[in-house]
Structure formats: structure tokens, C-alpha cells
Amino acid sequence: MKRTRESTRSPHSRLPAALALATTVTLACGTLASAAPQTSAPHPEEHGADKHTSALSDVIPAPTSVEPDRGAKFRIKWHTGIHAPRGNAEANRVARYLQQRLRPSTRYGLLINRGTPGRGDIVLSLDGSEQRLGEAGYRMNVDKKRLSIRATSSEGLFNGVQTLRQLLPAKAESDSPRHGPWKVPAGEIVDKPRFEHRSAMLDVARHFFDVDQVKRYIDQIAQYKINYLHLHLTDDQGWRIQIDGWPRLTSHGGSTEVGGGDGGYYTKREYAEIVDYAAENNVTIVPEIDMPGHTNAALSSYAELNCDGKAPPLYTGIEVGFSSLCVDKEVTYRFVDDVIRQVAAMTPGQYLHIGGDEAHSTTDEDYRKFMSEVLPMVEKHGKTPLGWHEYAQAEPSKSAMVQYWGTTRSNSEVAEAADRGNDILLSPANKAYVDQKYNPDTELGLDWAGPTTVRQAYDWNPGDFLESVPDSAIAGVEAPLFSETVTNSDEIEFMAFPRMPAIAELGWSSPEELDWSSFRRRLAGQAASWQEQGIDFYRSEQVPWPGN
Numbered sequence: 001m002k003r004t005r006e007s008t009r010s011p012h013s014r015l016p017a018a019l020a021l022a023t024t025v026t027l028a029c030g031t032l033a034s035a036a037p038q039t040s041a042p043h044p045e046e047h048g049a050d051k052h053t054s055a056l057s058d059v060i061p062a063p064t065s066v067e068p069d070r071g072a073k074f075r076i077k078w079h080t081g082i083h084a085p086r087g088n089a090e091a092n093r094v095a096r097y098l099q100q101r102l103r104p105s106t107r108y109g110l111l112i113n114r115g116t117p118g119r120g121d122i123v124l125s126l127d128g129s130e131q132r133l134g135e136a137g138y139r140m141n142v143d144k145k146r147l148s149i150r151a152t153s154s155e156g157l158f159n160g161v162q163t164l165r166q167l168l169p170a171k172a173e174s175d176s177p178r179h180g181p182w183k184v185p186a187g188e189i190v191d192k193p194r195f196e197h198r199s200a201m202l203d204v205a206r207h208f209f210d211v212d213q214v215k216r217y218i219d220q221i222a223q224y225k226i227n228y229l230h231l232h233l234t235d236d237q238g239w240r241i242q243i244d245g246w247p248r249l250t251s252h253g254g255s256t257e258v259g260g261g262d263g264g265y266y267t268k269r270e271y272a273e274i275v276d277y278a279a280e281n282n283v284t285i286v287p288e289i290d291m292p293g294h295t296n297a298a299l300s301s302y303a304e305l306n307c308d309g310k311a312p313p314l315y316t317g318i319e320v321g322f323s324s325l326c327v328d329k330e331v332t333y334r335f336v337d338d339v340i341r342q343v344a345a346m347t348p349g350q351y352l353h354i355g356g357d358e359a360h361s362t363t364d365e366d367y368r369k370f371m372s373e374v375l376p377m378v379e380k381h382g383k384t385p386l387g388w389h390e391y392a393q394a395e396p397s398k399s400a401m402v403q404y405w406g407t408t409r410s411n412s413e414v415a416e417a418a419d420r421g422n423d424i425l426l427s428p429a430n431k432a433y434v435d436q437k438y439n440p441d442t443e444l445g446l447d448w449a450g451p452t453t454v455r456q457a458y459d460w461n462p463g464d465f466l467e468s469v470p471d472s473a474i475a476g477v478e479a480p481l482f483s484e485t486v487t488n489s490d491e492i493e494f495m496a497f498p499r500m501p502a503i504a505e506l507g508w509s510s511p512e513e514l515d516w517s518s519f520r521r522r523l524a525g526q527a528a529s530w531q532e533q534g535i536d537f538y539r540s541e542q543v544p545w546p547g548n
């Protein structure tokens with residue numbers, strides 16, 4: 001297995017200097033040819049056989065409906081413009097995103113045009129008539145003359161653009177100039193998600209990942225239309241987010257990680273950079289402050305948070321369940337309120353995750369008492385609580401979301417929560433945990449819930465997984481990546497690819513579209529794109545990779 005390169009590229013660093021200078025040009029008419037930016041590179045010669053064989057349905061997650069057309073393909077050419085809706089800043093951001101994605105490989109200007117769409121343009125439009133596709137859906141029509149993506153919101157346009165990226169030859173993902181032709185198969189795709197909540201989780205506490213590494217993962221999940229990134233910001237081994245008034249949380253509590261490395265933390269400015277970058281990629285950050293257990297880093301930073309007033313040493317092992325905030329102390333709630341208020345203020349998204357898992361050193365009575373104080377704080381600071389399923393026993397209010405991480409298909413507390421009206425987020429550990437080994441010999445990963453093959457990660461239906469929890473109670477799915485064994489971007493990728501795209505498909509595609517034999521074939525079709533992007537994926541023998 002190759003795991004040598006540590007890469008932290010972000011798309012902003014992918015633009016060649018000459019193109020980075022060529023700014024968006026608004027044209028009154030559709031003629032773009034004369035306005036193409038002058039780059040030092042000549043227009044690529046579009047010669048050679050068309051080896052690109054992708055079909056309109058070679059997309060992950062599988063779209064709702066695909067109607068291929070035998071007609072001639074659309075072709076991005078040097079004069080192709082991107083037509084964006086006038087007066088909608090968000091939709092124009094999507095146009096710029098597409099432009100920046102495709103400039104390095106094609107070396108085309110792909111100028112943004114807000115006048116009349118020209119022949120051969122990519123047309124992004126906001127269209128009220130597509131209401132039934134919801135906020136996230138889109139309709140894509142491709143023929144020789146035009147490629148159009150229509151949606152009711154910029155979110156739908158962004159999702160359509162992700163589909164377009166997958167339909168282009170993989171070399172379009174390259175960050176260096178490549179030769180076309182840049183063809184897209186003709187036909188129509190109408191697409192919308194099954195679930196609103198399609199999430200990935202990154203544990204930045206067990207091993208710390210810096211801002212560029214988190215951005216790189218955001219790039220990767222966004223391609224599969226994942227729209228939430230849950231950041232596990234605190235645990236026994238590290239506290240990773242700056243909190244004013246409690247500086248030792250980060251200076252001391254953030255100073256190490258599993259195995260004794262240096263750890264690290266995000267300043268508020270860095271966290272804001274992650275939040276903003278996520279938003280540009282249609283991803284909402286869900287911060288998690290895990291409590292009352294998983295708190296050794298905080299307890300080690302402030303002696304007064306401990307019932308006995310003594311600070312334990314920092315911890316760099318991988319045991320769980322030994323730490324607890326002191327439920328009876330007033331300072332505990334002053335601390336938690338400070339943290340929740342500041343994290344809420346830094347987070348534009350609706351959800352704030354308060355953990356609540358594996359509180360083995362807290363009695364059930366204390367646990368409920370703690371949660372009955374803390375749950376209202378989350379709401380007081382304007383957020384919707386999210387927590388691991390143990391917190392269902394504290395009966396959070398109806399609006400709260402409960403995240404199931406068990407390995408069985410029945411859990412009475414979760415079923416009761418669903419009955420009371422709580423939305424359920426599914427991340428069953430034996431299916432969705434991408435930190436588990438693929439097989440007993442996998443070098444990385446834990447195995448308490450696995451090993452978990454790609455097929456096992458894919459082959460289940462979130463709508464009927466949990467007994468007595470109806471499809472209508474399921475908010476969506478999440479692929480958590482705990483990082484006890486994972487230390488850098490290559491290792492993140494090795495564990496997440498190809499299982500994260502599997503969970504993404506379960507979150508997006510309708511149950512009729514979920515089909516392992518189709519999925520494994522489509523996964524194989526992604527390999528070339530992953531190679532272009534430098535993504536170090538696991539070559540599961542269940543997938544017919546090209547060249548195998």
C-alpha cells in the first residue's frame with residue numbers, strides 16, 4: 001500500500017499564476033471568443049482518439065433519473081463560456097467554482113457570461129419551475145449545442161456541477177495542463193437527494209489535522225454531494241478549538257495527541273477559515289464538544305473541573321470511558337456555557353454536537369442531570385442539539401437530533417426518541433465507520449466493529465435499518481472517521497476511499513437505485529479521477545478497478 005506522500009493542496013493553490021490573474025469578465029453579449037484571456041500556453045490541440053467512454057449514468061451518488069441520448073456529445077472548447085444568472089451572488093460563486101476547477105487542466109478561460117447564453121456554453125440557471133427538485137436537486141440537459149444545469153437554488157447548481165465533473169474525462173481533475181477533448185455524454189439527468197443530512201465526520205482530536213488537511217477532505221466529500229462535516233473537536237487526547245477565557249484548553253490540552261505527537265488546535269480565525277471554505281463547497285460544519293466523558297484534555301487543563309480538584313496528566317493512549325466532567329460543581333456549567341456560547345457564535349450551521357457517548361465514569365443519574373443542564377444551553381445559544389445516541393436517555397426536546405452509532409438493528413432508546421419526534425442520524429459502526437479495517441490484515445484502522453468491506457459499507461438501506469424507526473424519522477447518514485490510527489491525509493484517504501462514497505450514495509440515492517453491482521462498477525470508474533487528484537485509495541478486491 002502506498003502511503004508516503006503527505007499532500008495538503010487546496011484548489012486555491014491549483015491555479016497557474018497566469019490564469020489566477022484572469023478575472024471574471026462580464027459581457028453584455030454572448031460572444032466570448034474575443035475576450036478569452038491570454039495565457040502563455042497555446043490552445044491545446046484536440047487530437048488523438050477519444051478514449052473517454054464514460055456514460056451519463058457513471059455518477060456517484062446514482063442520480064434519480066438518467067436518460068441518455070444517442071445524439072452528439074457536448075464538448076467544452078476554448079471559447080466555451082459559463083453562463084451564470086445575473087444578480088445572484090451565490091449562483092455566481094458556483095460558476096466561478098466550476099471555472100476554477102476546470103481551468104488548470106483545460107487551460108481554457110471559461111469566462112463567466114451574464115448576457116445571452118452563447119452556442120456551446122455551459123448554462124447555469126435558477127428556475128422556479130424546478131420546485132419539485134427542492135433546494136438541493138437539479139436538472140441537467142446535455143446536447144451538442146449546450147450543457148445546462150437548472151435548479152431552484154445555488155445548492156442545486158453546486159450539486160449539478162459535481163455531476164458534471166464526474167462526466168468529464170478524469171484528466172479534467174488534473175492540476176496541470178492536459179489535452180482534451182473534453183466531452184460530456186448527451187441526455188438528461190434529473191436528480192435530488194433522498195435525505196437532507198449527508199455527513200462525514202473527521203476526528204481531529206485523537207490526531208490533529210491542520211486547516212489545509214481539513215480543506216482537502218472537504219474537497220473530497222463535496223464531490224459526492226456530502227453536505228455536512230462533523231468535526232470531533234475534543235476528546236481525552238486533545239482539545240482543538242480556541243475558547244476565550246480558558247487558554248489552557250489549547251495551550252496545554254491541545255499540546256499532544258495519540259502516540260505523544262505535538263497535537264495542535266484551531267484558533268478562532270482558523271476555524272472560521274474552515275467554516276468559510278466548507279460553505280464554498282456547500283458543506284456545513286457541525287462542531288462536536290464531547291461531554292461529559294471524553295474530557296481528559298479539559299480536565300488536565302483546569303484542575304477545578306475535577307471533582308477532587310486535581311488535574312490528571314495528559315493522555316496519549318486510545319482507551320475510552322475513563323474521564324468525566326464533575327456533574328455537581330457549579331464551575332462545570334460555567335465552563336460548558338462559555339464553550340457552547342463561543343462555539344455556537346463561531347458556527348453558522350444549525351447543529352451543535354455535544355457528544356454524550358461512552359460516559360462510563362458517570363452514573364446514569366449524573367448523566368441525565370448533566371444533560372438536563374446542558375441541552376437547554378445549546379438551545380439558549382440558538383443551536384439544535386445533536387448527540388450520540390446515549391443522550392436519548394436524557395429525552396432531549398423534539399427538535400434535537402440523535403446519532404445512532406450502534407452495531408445492532410434495534411435500540412429501544414433510539415426508537416423511543418424517534419417516537420417522540422427526534423430526527424435520527426444513522427452511522428451504524430459496523431457499516432458506516434470508515435475507521436474500521438477493511439479486512440483483518442489492513443495495516444490501519446480499528447476492528448471493534450469490523451472489519452468492514454466496501455460491500456458491507458454499501459449494502460444496507462438506511463430507511464429500514466433500525467427496528468421501529470420508520471424511514472420518515474431518518475434525517476440521513478454519516479461516515480465517521482475516528483483517528484486513533486490515522487495520522488495524515490494519505491491515511492484519511494486510504495480509509496475513506498472507497499467507503500465514504502458508499503455512505504454518500506446511501507444518503508443521496510433513492511432505494512431503487514441502490515445496487516451493489518452497479519455501484520462497484522461506478523466506483524471503478526472513479527479510480528482515474530482519484531489518481532488525478534492524488535487520492536490514495538484502498539484497492540478493494542471487490543471492485544473491478546481498471547487494469548486489474
Ligand code: TNX
Pocket residue numbers: 320357358388405433435446482483484
Ligand atoms: C467509539 S463512536 C467511539 C469513539 C472511538 C470509536 C472508534 C463513539 C460515539 N465513540 O470514542 O473513537 O469508537 O471506532
